[in-house]
Amino acid sequence: MYALLSSIPYWGQTLLRLLGGAVAVLLPAGTIVYLFLFKMMSFMQSRLGPMEAGPYGSMQLFAEVGKWLQKEDLLPERADSFVFKIAPLIVLSSTFLLVAVVPFGPDAWFTNFEAGVFYALAVSSVSVLGILMAGWSSANKYSLLGGLRAAGQLIAYELPMILAVVGVVIQAGSMNLQNIVVAQNAGSIFGWNGLGNPYLLTQFVGFVVFMIAVQAELTQTPFDMPIAESELVSGYMTEYSGFRFLMFFIGEFATAGVFAFIASVLFLGGWGVPFSWFGWSGINDVDSWMNVGGPLIMLTKMLGLVFIIMWVRFSYPRFREDQLQRFAWKVLIPVSLVNIMATSVLKVAF
Amino acid sequence: MVAQNIAFGIIAAIMVVGALRVVTVNNVVHAALWLVLVLAGAAAQYILLTAEFVAVTQVLVYIGAVMVLFLFGTMLTRAQLGREKKLNNSTWYLGIPTSLLLLGVMILALTSSFGNEKLPTDSEIVSTQAISDQIFGPYLLPFWALSFVLLVAVIGAIVLARKD
Numbered sequence: 001m002y003a004l005l006s007s008i009p010y011w012g013q014t015l016l017r018l019l020g021g022a023v024a025v026l027l028p029a030g031t032i033v034y035l036f037l038f039k040m041m042s043f044m045q046s047r048l049g050p051m052e053a054g055p056y057g058s059m060q061l062f063a064e065v066g067k068w069l070q071k072e073d074l075l076p077e078r079a080d081s082f083v084f085k086i087a088p089l090i091v092l093s094s095t096f097l098l099v100a101v102v103p104f105g106p107d108a109w110f111t112n113f114e115a116g117v118f119y120a121l122a123v124s125s126v127s128v129l130g131i132l133m134a135g136w137s138s139a140n141k142y143s144l145l146g147g148l149r150a151a152g153q154l155i156a157y158e159l160p161m162i163l164a165v166v167g168v169v170i171q172a173g174s175m176n177l178q179n180i181v182v183a184q185n186a187g188s189i190f191g192w193n194g195l196g197n198p199y200l201l202t203q204f205v206g207f208v209v210f211m212i213a214v215q216a217e218l219t220q221t222p223f224d225m226p227i228a229e230s231e232l233v234s235g236y237m238t239e240y241s242g243f244r245f246l247m248f249f250i251g252e253f254a255t256a257g258v259f260a261f262i263a264s265v266l267f268l269g270g271w272g273v274p275f276s277w278f279g280w281s282g283i284n285d286v287d288s289w290m291n292v293g294g295p296l297i298m299l300t301k302m303l304g305l306v307f308i309i310m311w312v313r314f315s316y317p318r319f320r321e322d323q324l325q326r327f328a329w330k331v332l333i334p335v336s337l338v339n340i341m342a343t344s345v346l347k348v349a350f
Numbered sequence: 351m352v353a354q355n356i357a358f359g360i361i362a363a364i365m366v367v368g369a370l371r372v373v374t375v376n377n378v379v380h381a382a383l384w385l386v387l388v389l390a391g392a393a394a395q396y397i398l399l400t401a402e403f404v405a406v407t408q409v410l411v412y413i414g415a416v417m418v419l420f421l422f423g424t425m426l427t428r429a430q431l432g433r434e435k436k437l438n439n440s441t442w443y444l445g446i447p448t449s450l451l452l453l454g455v456m457i458l459a460l461t462s463s464f465g466n467e468k469l470p471t472d473s474e475i476v477s478t479q480a481i482s483d484q485i486f487g488p489y490l491l492p493f494w495a496l497s498f499v500l501l502v503a504v505i506g507a508i509v510l511a512r513k514d
Contacts, residue, residue: 080431083383115403115478122406125414129386132421136379139431151422155415175478 017110024099024110028257028302029250034061035303036310037253044314068249071242076139079239083137088240088247090130095254097123102261103178105271105294106286116177117169120262121162124217127255128154131226134248135236146235149321150226154217156328161213163336167206167343168199168266177262181270182283188276196274200267205339207267209332211308214259216328218252221313225321256306264301271298354398361398365391373445376433378424386417400475 008016038060042049050057075081101116103109113119128151135147169175172183187197200207216223227235237248264270271294272286280286319327368387375381389412396405485493 078431080379083379113402114475115406118403118410118478119406122410122414125410125418128418129413129421132418132425133383136421136425137431144425148422148425151418155418155422158414 020104020108021096021099021110024102024104024261025096025254025258026250028261028299028306029254030061031299031303032253032257032306032310034058036306040307040310041314065246068242068246073243074239074241076239078139080137080139083133084239085244087130087134087137088244088251090133091127091251092247092254094123094127094130095251095258097126098255098258099261101177102258102265102298103181103271103294104298105291106283107288108271108291108294109178112178113176115175117165117175117180117262117266120177121158121165124255124259125154125158127251131236134240138236138239140239142232142234143236143238146226146228146232146238149232150219150236153219153223153226153324156325157213157216157223157332160209160328160332160336161217163333163340164206164209164213165266166340167203167336170340170343170347171199171202177265177270178283181265181272184269185272185275186280186282193276194274196269196272196276198267198269203267203339203343205335206343207263209336209339210263210266211305212332214256214263215309215312216324218256218259218309220256220309222316222319223324224318225324228318256309257302260302260305260309261298263305264298268301268305270301271295273297358395358398361391361394365395373442376435376437377431378428378434378437379421382417382421382424385420386413389413389417399469402475403478403481 038049038057050060053059053063075084098120100110101113101120103112131150131154132147135143135145135150138144168180172180174180174183184198185196187193189195189197189201219226226232227237232238237245240248271290273290273293275281275286278287365388368384368391371384372381372388375384389408393405393408393413396402396408
């Protein structure tokens with residue numbers, strides 16, 4: 001199984017993984033912005049969206065990036081320049097760290113981390129630090145308020161997210177994302193293995209809680225108090241321009257893509273197809289063409305999940321701050337705790 | 351093992367510089383950010399010791415939760431930009447003997463229990479299951495005691511926050 005990988009020297013593997021990481025972050029971000037932010041949003045609002053640059057406006061993204069790169073890198077006079085400049089980098093690096101544990105195929109992974117899910121939840125919380133730094137260092141009351149709102153919201157919704165994942169970890173018996181993929185595709189529903197056993201069916205409550213928490217972590221619309229444009233201009237991003245704003249922008253949509261990747265690994269069977277289709281019994285039987293097919297399957301599942309996130313984003317009005325906190329602490333956390341209890345009882349019973 | 355030693359040295363140097371900056375810098379938020387660097391360095395050292403679960407816990411608990419709450423609290427109350435003059439406590443010099451005493455206790459504890467033992471050069475990654483077997487097996491009582499301390503802290507916070 002590792003024949004393909006071990007024929008490449010270590011530095012070559014590292015280079016490939018770094019390149020793969022950049023592709024796995026930037027390609028979904030670009031696709032999401034074009035397909036959903038430009039086109040789907042326009043269609044939902046009965047307009048065409050960008051049509052001039054390239055066929056159906058498909059080159060619009062490059063025009064936007066070119067525009068941002070030309071803009072001046074502004075710095076408020078009273079701002080804390082070092083913290084102000086480094087904040088978007090921390091937000092973006094959290095995204096790149098996050099993609100490192102996502103498996104895209106039997107061999108196509110960046111790192112096969114033992115405590116994979118746990119690592120993903122830990123590094124995703126680092127971006128809060130960048131947001132707080134951005135809000136504080138801008139020397140702007142709106143930015144500070146946005147940063148504080150973001151921190152309060154992200155802390156509140158990190159808990160249901162972790163608790164929702166616990167159900168999957170109990171059922172798979174592993175925190176390694178690769179093992180979770182294998183457990184789902186090699187599994188069976190009451191002896192019938194035509195579909196594997198995607199945890200979407202058994203952990204549906206966990207899936208719903210996870211997706212709501214992802215929506216809040218990404219500060220997408222029902223949960224966009226931190227950047228509420230009608231109150232706070234643009235929250236913690238108010239003072240940013242040019243390339244640094246672009247970094248926040250890429251970070252937002254790339255994180256949407258990576259969280260959708262993680263959700264598809266946890267609940268939809270990840271890169272795999274049900275192993276019974278091809279008569280595989282475990283990870284070692286999987287044919288190596290899955291290293292090409294796996295990423296495509298992942299991309300499809302990711303686009304499906306991001307479609308749901310964006311659908312909700314363009315459909316619902318914003319929560320009030322107190323509703324938002326109450327929803328996390330009084331609804332999502334109790335529900336996910338009950339889910340953990342039910343899962344562990346059933347795990348012991350079966 | 352040589353590569354690990356070099357990495358240990360570099361990270362340790364960064365942590366010492368960061369720790370000194372935490373207490374010397376003239377701005378509360380900057381001090382907190384230097385503390386983040388020190389805690390991240392500790393996580394990196396755990397990775398070098400092949401204790402990845404502990405390293406991830408360090409990031410999740412200290413950087414993701416404690417430091418974020420710390421920054422949240424200071425920014426909510428007072429966190430001015432630029433230098434602050436009266437940041438030093440008048441009893442700051444008492445910290446020096448305290449930290450020296452702690453250093454002495456730690457050196458004594460480490461040398462008396464490990465002596466000249468060295469880490470195995472090919473130590474395997476400690477699996478999460480092994481850690482949980484230890485916690486819920488021989489170390490169950492200390493684990494309960496720690497949970498109790500945390501519970502007391504939570505109740506104390508509720509009592510402080512209640513208005514009646």
